[in-house]
Amino acid sequence: MMHKPVRLFSRLRRQRFQLGVSLVELLVGILIGLVATLAISNLFSGFEARKRTIAGGADAQSSGVLAMYYMQRDAQNAGYGLPLYNSTDPSPLLCPIDTSINQGGVVINLSPVLIVDGGTGNDIVRIRYGNPASGGASLRATGTMTAPTLDGRLIGCQENDIVLFHQTPSNPNCSLGRLQKLNADRTINTLSEINTVPTASPVSILNGADWVRFSCLGAWNQYEYTVNPGLELTRSGGTPGANPFPSSAAVPVASDIVALQAQYGITTTIDPTSGSATASAYLNRVDQWVDATGTFGPTMALMDRNRIRAIRIAVVARDGNLQRNIVSQACDGAAAGVSRVCIWQADAAPANVDLTSVANWQRYRYRSFEATIPLRNIIWNRDAL
Template identity: 30%
Template sequence: MQLPVRPARRQLGVSLIETMVGLTLGLLITLIVTQVWGSFEGQKQRTISSSSAQVNGVLALTELEQDLRNAGAGLTDSAAFDCTSVFSYYESSGTVVSPMPAYVGGGMSMIPVQITDGGSGSDRLTIKRSGDLLGAIPATITQPMPSSSAELNISATTGFVDGDTVLAIDSATGSCTVMLVTQVQGAAMKLQHNPGTANTNNPPNSFQSSNGWPAYATGAKVLKMGQLISHTFAVDSSNQLMLTDNSTPLASTTSTLAADIVSLQAQYGIANTGSQDVNAWVDATTSTGWDTLDSAKVKRIKAVRLVIVARSSKRENSDVTLPCTNATGTVVNANGPCVWADAEPVINLSADADWKKYRYRVYKTIIPLRNIIWAGV
């Protein structure tokens, strides 16, 4: 008897081969997605890093530019630049400071802009102005004032009020003294600067005598100063642009303005004596003779040329920044990016052996010292 043939049972599920093919395809898709995502993330990080460098660079340049444009404001007479010795004093609640932070440096303390050359590193820039932007018409001392005297006989009291900070200037000797007006005697044409108030710039006679404070002869000038605003900008070892504010009488304060600033470079724009037209840019170096300033040199400084270099925070795996080359491809600066067509200033980033593995933003500007120009110095 022949048994009936049963039909083959239908196969259910997937075979091992199909499973392996599926796993292979899944791995390939995962690999592709991972690569695309990694590329996207890398590009995003580069974009964010470059954007951060741009923001930091613009912020640093803006802060410096605003301060530089106000340099020398309120210093209404070039006689202020004749100071070679500045005597200053502040007393509050028994605490005495002399000289005050803004006036440290003697004769250099009245200079609107001073650049300290940093060699292959960043420069330091100190900017000063009067806290009283309008000031007053400079007055002339009409009678000799002994150092022990608390009375200034002057040619005019217009614009002076009680509580003003003034600067007495003897251009012949280079001596200058910071004083606090305690009383304006308009009819008598006198300014009193008595010691003994709670917050005063007027030391007692004993302090003046023991510290050699000067007397002032007829013809010396008196300028209404207000508080002297003194800001110093510098890049620290962590590549941060720092602002040191020496304006407060008792102590200096330091704050961070921008991160990832790797270079700050500045040059004086100088004119011939008696001219307002810049005819040369010079570094504040010994070789140029502009590392130290005097009254004659200060009056020739009409502008500042400024360069800020900001760096991205992300380090790339390969070199992404090339040395500076000219139009023919010749390397003109092997240690950093290009700035001006001039030979100086040169950006030197070689202190970091991996400097080529970062991206940079270079910001440059020329800032006229309008207060110096308007004063006709």
């Protein structure tokens, strides 16, 4: 009987030592928990990085598509309102290149598109077109310029429309003016601003001895696209409401646009049957893409302007998410695993785009968007050149 308490004490002591975990077991458990926590954190971090990449890519896609939509829409209208003529009538593209009118302080000529080269920076694209209800129809005019006699009624013309006087093909002098007031029977009451910017040889309509074409261009507007310091593509110009050009402010139309580049598409091939190098002798196609410099810069000649058949536009959109490491490089860069930023990607040698003005530019991702737009009015008027 004396052995029973001893055995009971021994069992209780063994049970006491078996309760809980040892220090080694505790450390092993903590280590497993830390590994699991680290794995879960890395998993969430990876998901978050992929989500930012996808969201940033979607933002860049939206911005680039929106930017191209606005510019392509306007460029497709470039030159609308300029009258179309057959081979025996004068073409507005034969007017002296300085045939212009002052629209609220901005001198605008008849060139459907003008690119201002930005050098290593961003280009500026200016697109011009009217909105006549007549679609560019013209009337024959005689008499005096300030009070011409027309061979029809001004259907589709409105007060304050810009009008074009254009003499015969053999004497293609031109003037722009403003239809200030119409009579109730749709005849001219008052014309103003004739030859506000004189051409090389101002037009004078002689009584019965000469005749010109008279056309309403509507509100001959200029729409300008540029990238502002806030990396927004802006559009300005036009006639918002009752306000004349260019009172409209530069309106941002797309954000995170870091580059805007544009080029003229010109023809260099002369029709072998023409035998001369006049504007009408060039074939109706694009042979070369050129910057708005040199021959196609600010002092561009009329014949060279009429060799332009199209323009192409490139915009580069940024995803907006600053990355930890370098993820982008110039188009001619050689770093492995780093995306190249290129424009004119269909060319044999795509071009660099200078983004050095953007802080930490290599730590952002980019998407390039391009569009080629034929200039319809120049193409349609080719036979009259």
